[in-house]
Amino acid sequence: EAGVAQSPRYKIIEKRQSVAFWCNPISGHATLYWYQQILGQGPKLLIQFQNNGVVDDSQLPKDRFSAERLKGVDSTLKIQPAKLEDSAVYLCASSRPRGSHEQYFGPGTRLTVT
Amino acid sequence: DAKTTQPNSMESNEEEPVHLPCNHSTISGTDYIHWYRQLPSQGPEYVIHGLTSNVNNRMASLAIAEDRKSSTLILHRATLRDAAVYYCICGLQGGSEKLVFGKGTKLTVNP
Numbered sequence A: 001e002a003g004v005a006q007s008p009r010y011k012i013i014e015k016r017q018s019v020a021f022w023c024n025p026i027s028g029h030a031t032l033y034w035y036q037q038i039l040g041q042g043p044k045l046l047i048q049f050q051n052n053g054v055v056d057d058s059q060l061p062k063d064r065f066s067a068e069r070l071k072g073v074d075s076t077l078k079i080q081p082a083k084l085e086d087s088a089v090y091l092c093a094s095s096r097p098r099g100s101h102e103q104y105f106g107p108g109t110r111l112t113v114t
Numbered sequence B: 001d002a003k004t005t006q007p008n009s010m011e012s013n014e015e016e017p018v019h020l021p022c023n024h025s026t027i028s029g030t031d032y033i034h035w036y037r038q039l040p041s042q043g044p045e046y047v048i049h050g051l052t053s054n055v056n057n058r059m060a061s062l063a064i065a066e067d068r069k070s071s072t073l074i075l076h077r078a079t080l081r082d083a084a085v086y087y088c089i090c091g092l093q094g095g096s097e098k099l100v101f102g103k104g105t106k107l108t109v110n111p
Helices: none
Strands: A005-007 A010-013 A019-024 A031-037 A044-050 A053-056 A065-068 A075-079 A088-095 A109-113 B009-013 B018-023 B032-038 B045-050 B061-064 B070-075 B084-092 B105-110
Touching: A005 A088, A010 A019, A019 A088, A019 A109, A031 A075, A044 A065, A044 A075, A075 A088, B009 B018, B018 B032, B018 B084, B018 B105, B032 B061, B045 B061, B045 B070, B070 B084
Parallel strands: A010 A109, B009 B105
Antiparallel strands: A005 A019, A019 A075, A031 A044, A031 A088, A044 A053, A065 A075, A088 A109, B018 B070, B032 B045, B032 B084, B061 B070, B084 B105
16 A cells, blocks of 8 residues: 655745645545654654544644644645744654554655754 | 653664663553654654563564563564664554654664
8 A cells, every 4th residue: 555645855944934744644544643853852743633633733833833634634734934943854644543553654844944 | 651761772783683672660551562663764664562462573573571561672683774763652542542752762783
């Protein structure tokens, strides 16, 4: 099966600009996650969707970050305006409905804010 | 979520076994133990998980202590492609739950 797709793979923007990332999960996976990974740290969950509903967005900085999952398939994560500390790799993952222990990760988008 | 403690780094030689330890002394009775690994410039990938019994799959083995307060990921014959950061994660009840990553153990495999 095709893996989780993400684009772009790399993005460089200046602070205060906006940026959007796209994720296409594995077909049939109802749960979709966005993680942020700062250099030298493990990934941190930003938001989790079950179909097109939000399950957990407790660590999403809602003043600047937003995410949506239209029709329960693809998802976009947006940052507006970006700050220097947003420089990180943004990882998308998906998993089957409840009962599966395995999350499948995409290759990530590396964001550099200058 | 149960807190996990792993060594920051470990080294191994190619074709030798590797034992990666993880302490999780606050684990609850229903928490699963998961291992993921992250190769350079890639997203994490699932390795193995278990609850109480030792588990084997094509990638690795998971040995769980009888009191469940620690576990060991075993790579039976390390290859250069096994060089990665290995994360031990506890606290998942089973399926569709967020992963809480620590800093993991960076494994270096020497040729």
